[in-house]
Amino acid sequence: MVGTMTQPVESPLRSEAEAALRRLVGDDEARLRDDQWRAIESLVVDRRRVLVVQRTGWGKSAVYFVATALLRERGAGPTVIVSPLLALMRDQVAAAERAGIRAVTINSANVTEWDDIHEQIAGGSVDVLLCSPERLNNPDFRDRVLPRLAASAGLMVVDEAHCVSDWGHDFRPDYRRIRTFLTQLPRGVPVLATTATANARVTRDVAEQVAAKHAEEPAADGIAANRTDTDVLVLRGGLDRSSLHLAVVSLPDQAARVAWLSHALPLLPGSGIVYTLTVAMAEQVAAHLRSSGIDARTYTGQTDPAERELLEEDLRHNRVKALVATSALGMGFDKPDLAFVVHLGAPSSPIAYYQQVGRAGRGVDSAVVVLLPGQEDRRIWDYFGSLGFPPLNQVEATLSALSDGRVQSVAQLETAVDLRRSRLEMMLKVLDVDGAVRRVKGGWLGTGQPWEYDAERYRRVAEARRHEQQTMLDYEATDECRMLFLRRTLDDPELAPGWRCGRCDNCGGAALPAGPTSDEVTEARQDLVAVGVEILPRRQWPSGMDRLGIDVKGRISPEEQAAPGRAVARLDGLGLSEALRDLFAPRTVDSETPVPLRHAAATVLREWLTEGDVNGVVAIRSTTRPVLTHHLAGGLARFLNVPVLATIGPRPGQEAPGRHDVNSAMRLAGVVKRLDLKPVTGAPSLADARVLLVDDYTDSGWTLTVAARLLRIAGASEVLPFVLAQR
Incomplete structure (x- = not known):
């Protein structure tokens, strides 16, 4: 957060600023870096717009908290900080309090406090308001609170400002409305945008957004009356982090990578973060580490907000060895002594990668950063890449x-x-x-x-993302200095010709634990093939189904519901998930159930059901994998020694596969109109039957829901869904 002063303090204002800094960091020897002071002076004295692009740990938050303290002393209104994550907000509120700054936050975790906070803002008792970009377009906040803030704000701060740019690694549409908010600020209100992760192109784009013209109102005190609207001061520093020891460990398969983790983490000092690409991976890896005696917890976008806060504190105080996390734990999490960051799977962008590894080594001399790339990485990148802006026909609709x-x-x-x-x-x-x-x-x-x-525009953005993905593959394969590679990729303005870090694996400066033993790999492989994922039944119909000609609404009647079911594994996990991804890949020819998956299905049934739990099987007839589903249902019926009672599939003329890339209402309407129940000739009646409902995989859950409803209406007393894979 602080640096060494290179020249004497020259002004009373700088002395005042450094006194505020010392209160903020609790260090009587703290001094402002020269660029920190330059930014603060530009904001407080010149009321300029400033973009600070500096590495994680440089002290960007010190700039806006010290500037806030100085501006409030001079009668300015409150600072408005747009922050993207709750973790960031919590850390910033705590930091502000240390400096005697009254900071409050409006976010999804404190809904009950919003009215009181609005009153405090109106009463002038708040120095800093932190809010998410999504709040800027909440109707009540936008119409009732935002105009007052725009008129009275003393400083506007856009944190993690790379999100403003289409070219940033974490594009969030809500950030784009910040430009509109900037145009509503009166002249003379300074603006600070900060980020640690922006190459030259993103920096230029963000600067253009920050330069949005002011509203045509005179400045209250006449300051900056003659400055131009495009006068943005850009302060961009070097990206090298002398504490980081970068390495890439290439291993043959998932089991070897997970075994490396369980072998290496106990040998690494301190505590840290293990990043995965999906929620399922995070859950599986954390479970395996715990089974190996390592205190690891899961932190994802699905983790309850209150639990997230506890997990952050546990990691911050070294009460856990590692949090196994998705990118949900990223921007803003502050633990100066974070000792390691390991990626099980590569992010799709070097900007995202640098941002995440920047969590490590901020307050220690040495931190280990390891990338364990996987063959499935590109497939996961492609999936997330497919979720870009929709095509024209859907926008027009x-x-x-x-x-x-x-x-x-x-x-x-x-x-x-x-x-x-x-x-x-x-x-x-x-x-x-x-x-x-x-x-x-x-x-x-x-x-x-x-x-x-x-x-x-959308084509250019997609092309840029493909280029970034290739750059990550190049990073994995390079034999040159890894920090040099990242600094050059991110257009580091301070990178000197011939520079090498001397700390990474390619420079010979990364000391890593030895690889796992064959027994550890075997143990990890056995753990990863553990099977059985619970499938919870749908309990509520989507709204407005009558518009689509479907007569359902409200809660699904218990008499028409399925019971909780089982899947062999999730498609986005590890272990058998890889075999399932291969099975359901578009290029794979329809065939009988692969032998490993037959054994896995039998294992799930043995662990889930007892004799007599079901007395019949019903198969979903697939139009894309008819051989697979027919073979799977018949095999499970023989394994359970029960008959196939019926099949459920498309009505005549409805054989075309239904779409899965649609919302719940559309998906449900298609399923209802398409599915039909056909009892098997000569089979026992469905009346009072306890049925195992078999399909190849489940995504939205509506096929299983509608099929179970058909069976319950036909007299089945219980329907237990079973699938190979859950998306």
């Missing part, structure tokens, strides 16, 4: 649905637009920023403003 002047909720729009909810919500945010739609209480409203589909 959304705008058409909102063209009649009625406010519609996302659930209502799902009956008109065949997109999953997450992609629909993302698209609405982009359209909102572009002015084509507007979020209001109760949902969304069309504005009637013209909107053009910028296909060229």
Whole structure:
């Protein structure tokens, strides 16, 4: 956070700033770095717009907290900080309190406090308000609180500002509306944007966003009356972190990589983070590490917010060896003595990778950073890449649905637009920023403003992401200095010709534990093939199904529900997940159930069911994998020594495969219209039958839900779903 002063303190204001810094960090010897002071002076004296691009741990938060203290002393209004993550907000509130700054936050975890916080803001007792970019377009906050903040703000801060850019590694549509907010600020309100992860292109893009023109209002005190709207001071520093020892360990398969973790972590000093690419991987790896005697916990986007806070504190105070996390634990988490960061699978962008490894070694002399790449990485990148901005026809369908002047909720729009909810919500945010739609209480409203589909822009962004993915593969394979590779890739302005770090594995300066033994690899392999994932039944129908001609609503009646079921494994995990991904790959020819998966299915049934739990099997008839599903259902019936009672599949004329890349309402409507129950000739009746319902995989859950409903209506007393894979 602080640096060594290179020249004497020359002004009373700098002395005042450094006194505030010392309160902030609790260190009587703390001094501002020269660029920290330059940024603070530009904000407080010149009221400029400043973009600070500096490595993690440099002290960007010190700039805005010290500037806040100085501005508040001079009668300025509160600082508004837009922060992307709860972890970041919690750390910043604690830091502000140390400096005597009253900071509050509005986020999804403190809903009950919002009204009180709004009153404190109006009363002037708040020095700093931290809010998420999503809050900027909450109707009540946008219409009631934001105008007052824009008029009275003393400083505007955009943290993790690379998110403003389409080219940033973590594009968030809500960040784009910050440009609109900047245009609403009166002249003379300084703006600070900060990030640790931006190459030259992203830096230029963010600077252009920060330079958004002011509202045509005079400055209250006449300061900066003659400055231009494009006058953005960019302070960009070097990216080298002298504590980081970078390494790549290439191992033959998943079991070897997981075994390396369980072998190496006890030998590494301190505590740290193990990053994975998916939630399922995080859960599996953490479970394996615990079974090996390592205190590891899981931290993902699905972790309850209160639990996240506890986990962060456990790691911060070294009460756990590691958090096994997705990217949900990233920007803003502050633990100066974090001793290691290990990636089980590579992020798709060198910018994202540098940002995550930057969590390590901020306050210690040495930290280990290891990448364990996997063959499945590119497949996972492709999946997330497929979730980009929707094609033109889906955007037009959304705008058409909102063209009649009625406010519609996302659930209502799902009956008109065949997109999953997450992609629909993302698209609405982009359209909102572009002015084509507007979020209001109760949902969304069309504005009637013209909107053009910028296909060229989306193509450029997609191409840039493909380039970044190739750069990550090049990083894995390079034999040159790894920190040099990252600094050059990120356009480090301080990189000198011929420089090498001397600390990475290619420079001979990374001392890693030896590889795992064959017994450890065998143990990891056996652990990873552990099978059985619970499938919870759907309990609620989507809203507005009557619009699609489907007569269902509200809660699903218990008399029509499935019981909890089982899947052999998840598609996005480790172990057998790889075999399942191969089985369901588009290139794979339909065939009988592979032998390893037959054994795995039998294992799940043995561990799940006891004799007499089911007295019949019902098969889902697949149009894409008919051989697989027929063979699987017949084999399970023979294993359980029960008959196949019926099949459920497409009605005549409905044989085309149903789409899975749509929202719940659309998916359910397609399933209901498509599925039909056919009892097997000569088989026992379905009346009072306890049925094992067999399908190849489940995604949305609606096929199993509708099939179970058909069976329950036909008299089955219980329906237990079973699939090979859960998406």
